[in-house]
């Protein structure tokens with residue numbers, strides 16, 4: 001019987017270790033998630049600093065920022081081109097006022113009523 005008692009103790013101890021390891025894993029997972037959230041907040045705030053800096057000093061960006069700003073302008077131009085290609089494929093265009101997709105050739109936006117003619 002002593003053997004069975006001993007075995008029972010060992011199994012119980014192994015079970016508790018497994019529970020404890022599962023708990024540790026859950027805590028580590030939660031902490032990793034918290035770290036990721038904070039890292040995302042840091043990145044978002046750096047992005048905001050960059051946007052505000054460009055808004056304030058667009059015309060006097062130093063060499064350190066010029067290449068990045070030029071890259072942003074290039075990407076914005078590409079996005080505009082890709083949007084135009086989408087319009088060609090889908091047969092819709094974006095309302096200049098509200099951004100809704102409107103059938104190509106429509107005179108007014110059915111969402112906001114704005115004129116679709118560009119002038």
Ligand SMILES: [Zn+2]
Nearest residue numbers: 095098109112
């Ligand atoms: Zn509209």
